[in-house]
Amino acid sequence: MKFLNGVTLLLIYQLIGEFSVLLLRIPVPGPVLGMILLFLTLMLRKGSGESLDSASSTLLSHLSLLFVPAGVGMMVHFDRIANEWLPISVALLLSTVLTMAVTAAAMLGSRRLFGVGVQEND
Amino acid sequence: MTEPDIATIWVYLSASPLLGLTMTLVAYSLAYRLYLFTNSHPLLNPVVTAVAVLIIFLLATDTPYQDYFEGGQFVHFLLGPATVALAVPLYQQCSNLKRLWLPVLIALLTGVSVGALSSVLIARALGGSLQTQLSLAPKSVTAPVAMGISEQIGGLPSLTAVLVVLTGITGAVLGSKMFELMRIRDDAVKGVAMGVAAHGIGTARAFQISPKMGAFSGLAMALSAFATALVLPWLLDVFDLLL
Numbered sequence: 001m002k003f004l005n006g007v008t009l010l011l012i013y014q015l016i017g018e019f020s021v022l023l024l025r026i027p028v029p030g031p032v033l034g035m036i037l038l039f040l041t042l043m044l045r046k047g048s049g050e051s052l053d054s055a056s057s058t059l060l061s062h063l064s065l066l067f068v069p070a071g072v073g074m075m076v077h078f079d080r081i082a083n084e085w086l087p088i089s090v091a092l093l094l095s096t097v098l099t100m101a102v103t104a105a106a107m108l109g110s111r112r113l114f115g116v117g118v119q120e121n122d
Numbered sequence: 123m124t125e126p127d128i129a130t131i132w133v134y135l136s137a138s139p140l141l142g143l144t145m146t147l148v149a150y151s152l153a154y155r156l157y158l159f160t161n162s163h164p165l166l167n168p169v170v171t172a173v174a175v176l177i178i179f180l181l182a183t184d185t186p187y188q189d190y191f192e193g194g195q196f197v198h199f200l201l202g203p204a205t206v207a208l209a210v211p212l213y214q215q216c217s218n219l220k221r222l223w224l225p226v227l228i229a230l231l232t233g234v235s236v237g238a239l240s241s242v243l244i245a246r247a248l249g250g251s252l253q254t255q256l257s258l259a260p261k262s263v264t265a266p267v268a269m270g271i272s273e274q275i276g277g278l279p280s281l282t283a284v285l286v287v288l289t290g291i292t293g294a295v296l297g298s299k300m301f302e303l304m305r306i307r308d309d310a311v312k313g314v315a316m317g318v319a320a321h322g323i324g325t326a327r328a329f330q331i332s333p334k335m336g337a338f339s340g341l342a343m344a345l346s347a348f349a350t351a352l353v354l355p356w357l358l359d360v361f362d363l364l365l
Contacts, residue, residue: 010203017206027274028351029267031205035344038209048210056207059200060336063326064169065150066201069194070265071173071287073280075180076187080254080281087250091258092285095241096292096319097300099262103233103342104306104315111225111311 006055013038136185142193149175162330164295169287169323201266201322208325208340215337218310226314230342233318234349237262238357257281259358260350261289264321267347275355286321293320294327313338318346 017034020026026033042048048056074081081088135141153171160166180190191198212219219226241258250258257277260268265286272282293316301312309332316324317339325343329336 007203010206013206013209014202027270028348029270031202032264032267032344032347032351034202034206035209035212036348038206039212042209042213043216048213052210056210059204059207060211060326060329060340062150063204063322063329064154064167065146065172066197066204067169067265067287067290067323067326068146068150068172068176069191069198070283071169072176072180072190072194073187074173074284074287075177077281077284081284084250084254087245087248088254088258088285090248091241091244091250092261092288092292094244095237095258096262096289097296098240099233099237100293100297100300100315100319101304102236103229103318104301104304104311106232107225107229107311107314108306110228111222114224 002051003054003058004051006051006053007059009052010034010038010055010059013041132183136183136189137192139193139196142190143196144193145176145179145190146172146194146197149179164298167291167294167323167327169294170291173287201264204322205264205266205344208344211333211337212341212344215334215341218334218338219341222310226338226342226345229314230318230345230349231353233315233342234262234346234353235357237319238350238354239361242358252276253278254281256358258285260354261285262293262319262321263347263350264343267351271351271354275358287323290320290323293324297324297327298331309335310338313340314342317342317344321347 013034014031016037017032018030021028021030021033149172150168153168153175156171157163157166157168176190180187238259241261242255245255245258253276256275257272259275259277260271260282263271263286265283268282268286269279272279297312297316297320301315306312313328313335316328316335321343325336325339328339
């Protein structure tokens with residue numbers, strides 16, 4: 001029952017998110033807005049509760065699975081990928097590594113710049 | 123009564139969502155077992171193996187993707203509630219977040235801009251078509267968001283979905299090695315970099331490393347989805363990359 005309550009709450013927030021995005025024409029997908037709204041609710045309520053914890057950890061523990069159907073969609077684009085394999089693969093690889101490195105460097109740099117306490121893993 | 127022959131049963135089953143759904147779960151649990159069996163070898167990321175197995179199976183049985191997706195959509199649908207669910211680990215990292223909001227914000231804006239511009243420019247330099255370039259631009263954002271952005275700027279949403287998955291896999295596979303080379307040990311920094319560059323697939327990988335890294339990765343992924351949706355069309359316009 002706890003799991004069910006948690007999932008229901010997640011769906012309600014997603015629905016509110018989708019609805020507000022359409023109504024207010026916010027250029028952001030519904031689930032992302034739903035997440036932000038749920039986050040704000042948890043901050044106000046100062047706690048997430050057992051049912052929400054159980055539903056979210058169940059969904060997130062197999063997050064990878066949820067990407068499989070979209071990944072299989074690759075087969076529809078084999079022709080384009082075969083024709084443009086060089087720009088696609090180099091852009092994907094280089095840009096992803098570059099993004100990761102620059103993001104990490106920017107975070108380390110700005111943390112030092114603003115003197116926010118450096119803390120090792122707990 | 124005649125014996126039902128295999129071909130008839132196949133025709134019936136392949137048209138129902140049950141087959142696609144079951145195939146997805148079977149392929150993933152096998153892929154996940156293989157992944158655990160090899161001590162989490164990064165190249166055997168369960169998404170890669172499961173996708174490869176499913177594509178080979180669909181090609182071998184001449185099943186169109188649309189038929190498979192009849193069943194696959196049930197799994198795909200859960201991406202929505204899973205995105206909302208990210209609010210929970212995020213909330214649990216609240217105190218870390220309050221301490222680090224400014225560095226996170228700066229890292230986020232830098233990462234989002236570098237990710238979008240570099241992918242377009244690299245693809246352009248190597249002679250990729252404009253449609254491919256634009257489909258690549260939102261590659262680091264979680265799939266549903268990226269598809270919306272792609273459509274808005276003139277890319278192909280379905281191609282973007284695939285590029286997003288490939289980007290996530292690239293980040294998840296190369297991430298740990300790269301952080302090692304850069305000598306980054308703080309899970310907050312690793313998580314933010316992973317989430318900005320490799321969205322949900324990177325976040326899934328980050329949760330395997332530590333809950334703290336996962337939470338920061340989830341946070342970065344959510345915020346970068348927001349930031350990219352707002353900034354990317356404007357960024358491409360300013361840098362005159364839409365032509």
